[in-house]
Amino acid sequence: xxxxxxxxxxxxxxxxxxLTEAAAAPVPPAGRTEHGARxxxxxxxxxxxxxGEYIAMVLYPGMTALDLIGPHYFFSTxxxxxxxxxxxxxAPVACGQGITLSPTATYADVxxxxxxxxxxxxxxxxxxxxxxxxxxxxxxxxGERARYVTAVCIGPLLLGAAGLLKGYxxxxxxxxxDKVLPAVGTIPVDARYVVDGNRITGxxxxxxxxxxxxxxxxLRGPDNARxxxxxxxxxxAPPFDSGSPHNAWPESVSLVQSMIAGFSxxxxxxxxxxxxxx
Amino acid sequence: xxxxxxxxxxxxxxxxxxLTEAAAAPVPPAGRTEHGARxxxxxxxxxxxxxGEYIAMVLYPGMTALDLIGPHYFFSTxxxxxxxxxxxxxAPVACGQGITLSPTATYADVxxxxxxxxxxxxxxxxxxxxxxxxxxxxxxxxGERARYVTAVCIGPLLLGAAGLLKGYxxxxxxxxxDKVLPAVGTIPVDARYVVDGNRITGxxxxxxxxxxxxxxxxLRGPDNARxxxxxxxxxxAPPFDSGSPHNAWPESVSLVQSMIAGFSxxxxxxxxxxxxxx
Numbered sequence: 001x002x003x004x005x006x007x008x009x010x011x012x013x014x015x016x017x018x019l020t021e022a023a024a025a026p027v028p029p030a031g032r033t034e035h036g037a038r039x040x041x042x043x044x045x046x047x048x049x050x051x052g053e054y055i056a057m058v059l060y061p062g063m064t065a066l067d068l069i070g071p072h073y074f075f076s077t078x079x080x081x082x083x084x085x086x087x088x089x090x091a092p093v094a095c096g097q098g099i100t101l102s103p104t105a106t107y108a109d110v111x112x113x114x115x116x117x118x119x120x121x122x123x124x125x126x127x128x129x130x131x132x133x134x135x136x137x138x139x140x141x142x143g144e145r146a147r148y149v150t151a152v153c154i155g156p157l158l159l160g161a162a163g164l165l166k167g168y169x170x171x172x173x174x175x176x177x178d179k180v181l182p183a184v185g186t187i188p189v190d191a192r193y194v195v196d197g198n199r200i201t202g203x204x205x206x207x208x209x210x211x212x213x214x215x216x217x218x219l220r221g222p223d224n225a226r227x228x229x230x231x232x233x234x235x236x237a238p239p240f241d242s243g244s245p246h247n248a249w250p251e252s253v254s255l256v257q258s259m260i261a262g263f264s265x266x267x268x269x270x271x272x273x274x275x276x277x278x
Numbered sequence: 279x280x281x282x283x284x285x286x287x288x289x290x291x292x293x294x295x296x297l298t299e300a301a302a303a304p305v306p307p308a309g310r311t312e313h314g315a316r317x318x319x320x321x322x323x324x325x326x327x328x329x330g331e332y333i334a335m336v337l338y339p340g341m342t343a344l345d346l347i348g349p350h351y352f353f354s355t356x357x358x359x360x361x362x363x364x365x366x367x368x369a370p371v372a373c374g375q376g377i378t379l380s381p382t383a384t385y386a387d388v389x390x391x392x393x394x395x396x397x398x399x400x401x402x403x404x405x406x407x408x409x410x411x412x413x414x415x416x417x418x419x420x421g422e423r424a425r426y427v428t429a430v431c432i433g434p435l436l437l438g439a440a441g442l443l444k445g446y447x448x449x450x451x452x453x454x455x456d457k458v459l460p461a462v463g464t465i466p467v468d469a470r471y472v473v474d475g476n477r478i479t480g481x482x483x484x485x486x487x488x489x490x491x492x493x494x495x496x497l498r499g500p501d502n503a504r505x506x507x508x509x510x511x512x513x514x515a516p517p518f519d520s521g522s523p524h525n526a527w528p529e530s531v532s533l534v535q536s537m538i539a540g541f542s543x544x545x546x547x548x549x550x551x552x553x554x555x556x
Contacts, residue, residue, distance in 0.1 A: 036518065039529040066510075069347040069377070071484065076375035092380055094372065096356035098361060099347070102378035154509075174511055192515045196430060204511025205351065206487060213292055213517050226520035226530045229289060231430075232344075233452055233482025235521030236514035237470045239491050240314065242504035243513030251317040252504045255324060 008030075017197055020192050031143060039223040046227045049080030051221060053115035056086050056142060059093040059101055060135050062125020066205050067153045068101075073213030077228040086110050088134055096122060107138050116215065117146040117182055117262025121173060124263065136162045148218070152202035152211055154194075157267060159199070160184025161274040169196040173204035175256055176217035176264045183271030206243075209234060317501040324505045327358030331393035331497060334364050334420060337371040337379055337411050340403020340522035344483050345381075345431045347489030349396060355506040356498050360483045364388055366412055374400060385416050394493065395424040399431025399451060399483075402541065407436055408548035414440045426496070428491055430471075430480035435545060437477070438462025439552040447474040452523055453534055461549030484521075487512065 201213030417440035480489030
């Protein structure tokens with residue numbers, strides 16, 4: 001029987017009243033919701049290098065670094081995982097906003113069957129990426145055999161361009177999700193991350209952190225993921241309620257929408273062109 | 279008069295009862311707390327390249343990329359800001375976990391008086407950074423004149439090593455904060471980020487996101503920061519309550535503490551050695 005923290009706390013209270021045998025059961029920290037069973041007493045789930053998963057994180061010009069670096073943190077916290085930044089060659093890749101990342105493996109180095117294939121999003125450079133045959137072909141090839149096919153922000157549209165999200169439910173950056181995902185045959189879902197079969201997609205930029213922790217949980221279990229979260233001190237305290245169109249001021253939402261209206265039309269056109277090509 | 283969202287909502291309700299003139303006041307999205315006044319109707323606070331702030335984000339070998347890339351996202355969303363990754367030379371810097379970042383400016387390129395000086399944390403490589411005279415001397419020099427002197431994770435200890443946090447209140451990664459900050463004369467504070475004068479410090483890794491948004495607010499005001507947050511879709515939904523020692527299971531906390539016990543002793547020794555040298 002698995003007990004929630006609430007049940008364990010209740011059991012402890014009842015035990016104090018002599019009503020049950022669970023007297024030694026721990027009380028969870030006050031004021032917090034429960035999230036799964038108490039961790040194993042044997043920490044080898046975290047300390048032992050296990051798994052050896054191959055994680056291919058795709059770089060391309062103009063990509064948003066934070067889309068990738070967020071999940072990368074959690075992937076590389078899993079001991080024994082082989083986390084690679086991949087590109088056609090080992091030449092450094094200029095991401096957006098002055099960040100340049102060096103690949104650790106070329107496309108040719110990446111095994112045919114990887115555990116995770118991941119592609120980040122970008123702003124305007126997504127349009128170039130949609131037309132980049134080498135990138136899209138790589139995604140299509142490895143995506144066919146990958147254990148998990150994943151992306152965040154506008155990255156899901158690139159998976160879609162590679163024919164990997166046809167008929168799947170997926171999410172993406174809120175600003176373009178509902179308009180552009182259907183262009184590649186994908187059913188948009190309003191969620192922080194979405195799991196449909198082995199397709200895992202995350203919303204805009206920082207959603208990659210929740211997405212990364214969720215994938216760490218799938219690969220290594222919740223005890224391990226909770227340690228990853230604690231190492232990352234991921235106990236968020238946003239200064240504003242402005243992280244989604246559901247809680248932001250309407251003025252902020254319209255401002256972003258007005259900035260990306262033309263861009264999302266272009267993305268739809270690029271997505272349809274790809275869908276027709278496939 | 280500035281109204282909170284709660285006050286605006288109340289005003290709207292009262293208006294319905296004919297008790298006030300604020301009938302047109304908007305009601306905030308349901309179920310959310312309020313965070314400041316309704317944004318300006320003129321979006322130039324976001325769309326116009328203003329400020330021209332020089333932001334120097336320091337790279338060093340072994341640093342944790344996410345410590346830097348989180349705040350970098352928010353800094354570079356501020357139009358007109360000059361955000362630079364700085365190092366002694368333009369040679370790429372190998373961060374931890376296989377990430378290599380290219381500098382965009384050398385130490386010599388960085389103006390004497392910058393708007394923000396920022397230094398990320400690291401794991402074990404922090405010990406090398408503490409002994410790296412070139413790095414510490416650069417922090418000490420630019421920190422003396424910077425408008426804001428900032429760091430996250432274990433980065434505050436490097437500011438401390440440069441003599442920049444003596445007598446200040448600061449935070450750092452929860453695992454080492456209370457033990458190591460006093461070694462450089464700093465008063466540890468248990469908070470996601472701490473502002474003391476022009477010193478701004480953040481907790482572990484992901485605290486850099488809240489920290490970055492707070493700094494964006496200081497530099498460009500809340501209307502701008504709310505748009506940054508919306509672009510980043512920063513509406514966090516951690517899968518577990520495990521982001522701080524206050525809410526994580528005790529087993530997770532002890533596991534991390536046992537891993538870093540020796541490390542934090544070494545950090546204290548390095549901090550004291552620096553304090554004596556100064």
